Amino acid sequence: xYGWRPTPNYLPPCMKLPSRASLACLTxxxxxxPLSFARADAMFRGNARRTGVYATTRPANxxxxxxxxxxxxxxxSPAVTDxxxxxxxxxxxxxxxxxxxxxxxxxFDAHGNVHSSPAIANGTVFVVSGDGQLHxxxxxxxxxxxxxxxxxxxxxxxxxxxxxxxATELMPDPWDFFLSSPVVADGTVFFGSGDHHxxxxxxxxxxxxxxxxxxxxxxxxxxxxxxxxxxxxxxxFFYxxxxxxxSPVWKFQTGRDDxxxxxxxxxxSAAVDDGLVFFGSRDAKFYxxxxxxxxxxxxxxxxxxxxxxSPAVTDxNVCFTTSDTHEFVVLNAKTGVPVFALPHFVYSFxxxxxxxSYAYFGTFDGRLHAVDLARHAYAEVFATAGYREHGxxxxxxxxxxxxxxxxxxxxxxxxxVGIRTKLFSLGxxxxxxxxxDGVLYIGSADGTLYALGVDQARKAEN
Numbered sequence: 002x003y004g005w006r007p008t009p010n011y012l013p014p015c016m017k018l019p020s021r022a023s024l025a026c027l028t029x030x031x032x033x034x035p036l037s038f039a040r041a042d043a044m045f046r047g048n049a050r051r052t053g054v055y056a057t058t059r060p061a062n063x064x065x066x067x068x069x070x071x072x073x074x075x076x077x078s079p080a081v082t083d084x085x086x087x088x089x090x091x092x093x094x095x096x097x098x099x100x101x102x103x104x105x106x107x108x109f110d111a112h113g114n115v116h117s118s119p120a121i122a123n124g125t126v127f128v129v130s131g132d133g134q135l136h137x138x139x140x141x142x143x144x145x146x147x148x149x150x151x152x153x154x155x156x157x158x159x160x161x162x163x164x165x166x167x168a169t170e171l172m173p174d175p176w177d178f179f180l181s182s183p184v185v186a187d188g189t190v191f192f193g194s195g196d197h198h199x200x201x202x203x204x205x206x207x208x209x210x211x212x213x214x215x216x217x218x219x220x221x222x223x224x225x226x227x228x229x230x231x232x233x234x235x236x237x238f239f240y241x242x243x244x245x246x247x248s249p250v251w252k253f254q255t256g257r258d259d260x261x262x263x264x265x266x267x268x269x270s271a272a273v274d275d276g277l278v279f280f281g282s283r284d285a286k287f288y289x290x291x292x293x294x295x296x297x298x299x300x301x302x303x304x305x306x307x308x309x310x311s312p313a314v315t316d317x318n319v320c321f322t323t324s325d326t327h328e329f330v331v332l333n334a335k336t337g338v339p340v341f342a343l344p345h346f347v348y349s350f351x352x353x354x355x356x357x358s359y360a361y362f363g364t365f366d367g368r369l370h371a372v373d374l375a376r377h378a379y380a381e382v383f384a385t386a387g388y389r390e391h392g393x394x395x396x397x398x399x400x401x402x403x404x405x406x407x408x409x410x411x412x413x414x415x416x417x418v419g420i421r422t423k424l425f426s427l428g429x430x431x432x433x434x435x436x437x438d439g440v441l442y443i444g445s446a447d448g449t450l451y452a453l454g455v456d457q458a459r460k461a462e463n
Contacts, residue, residue: 045118053313060454067103075444089115107143147207152196193219211247233267251295256284281308299337322349363430387428
């Protein structure tokens with residue numbers, strides 16, 4: 002890798018290494034009726050600690066129950082509560098659809114792509130959009146309650162990022178897809194921003210409580226536990242902040258790669274469990290830190306692979322997906338000792354969701370994988386329409402990406418074309434699943450939200 006330079010066929014970050022690299026327009030259906038909400042909370046990774054575990058029955062199968070189409074890619078992970086699925090789309094919409102039928106309840110125009118996952122608390126939907134706003138919406142109607150403006154969104158940038166040409170041009174990273182997903186705890190909404198800050202905003206009024214400046218873009222989603230906010234930044238530091246004041250308690254530095262601009266930064270969210278904080282980094286390491294002190298407990302090396310996905314912690318183990326080494330990895334949470342790993346052949350930025358000892362995650366080829374954690378084996382796979390329609394053009398016989406067909410040059414424009422028009426045509430699943438009542442909900446880059454699994458209520462009636 003260290004001697005690598007651009008070739009006529011641009012290789013993405015995952016493959017440049019030896020083995021890889023605002024009230025606004027609101028649309029309601031005429032037949033929509035007022036709904037009674039139980040005000041149950043829901044958010045990215047299932048809870049404020051971001052552990053990725055859902056206390057519900059797992060889907061009996063990955064067959065399509067219904068699907069809902071938006072106009073652009075869905076990179077936002079859904080949040081499900083009170084019979085409604087909330088999610089965002091690159092078409093600037095925040096959507097609420099009926100969890101049982103997929104019928105639209107409302108759509109809010111966020112005036113910017115919605116690549117964060119909504120958080121729902123006390124009847125309010127909180128979501129960050131590409132217009133640099135945190136929007137608070139009525140969960141039943143989609144009407145805006147308030148909005149909070151940050152200093153503006155932006156992607157991680159470097160000159161000649163990812164070895165693209167011209168090498169001296171300041172470029173946005175074409176692989177920095179996500180926005181920070183808000184977390185709600187004790188009446189406060191916490192989230193990160195491309196303006197380099199971590200924010201704490203009053204959930205009722207939208208007034209700023211505090212903000213903390215890091216050294217770069219913050220697109221990771223904060224985790225909250227025991228009065229602390231845990232979040233990583235593209236400055237390569239992981240921060241623990243006092244949830245009440247925003248004062249730094251400790252910070253931990255991960256590896257940097259300032260010469261090559263590849264192996265630097267923490268884009269994924271952390272999970273907090275049993276006194277430990279778990280997270281992966283672009284420095285090809287996965288870390289476990291003491292949640293109170295920030296002391297390194299253990300780290301696991303992943304060769305030359307990014308870890309963009311957030312981990313799930315379950316049954317004494319921590320599991321996550323990798324980008325460049327194309328693996329689903331399970332480690333002992335206390336020691337970091339490997340338990341098992343399974344190959345998935347293409348990049349994965351999707352974070353595993355766990356229900357009943359099964360883990361579910363997506364990959365860039367447009368497939369959703371189910372892993373039986375007890376058996377250490379794949380149990381089932383679901384393929385999007387894009388995978389079925391375009392797999393032959395962009396995947397080889399082994400199921401790996403056909404790089405020559407996707408990457409046609411070495412400029413930023415070439416990379417964006419390769420990602421958005423070719424790679425995403427596979428129906429890439431970058432979002433993370435949400436699971437409730439035996440149904441799994443997942444969005445894909447083909448603009449479709451899928452509901453997968455058996456309708457448990459109808460099954461019982463029969």
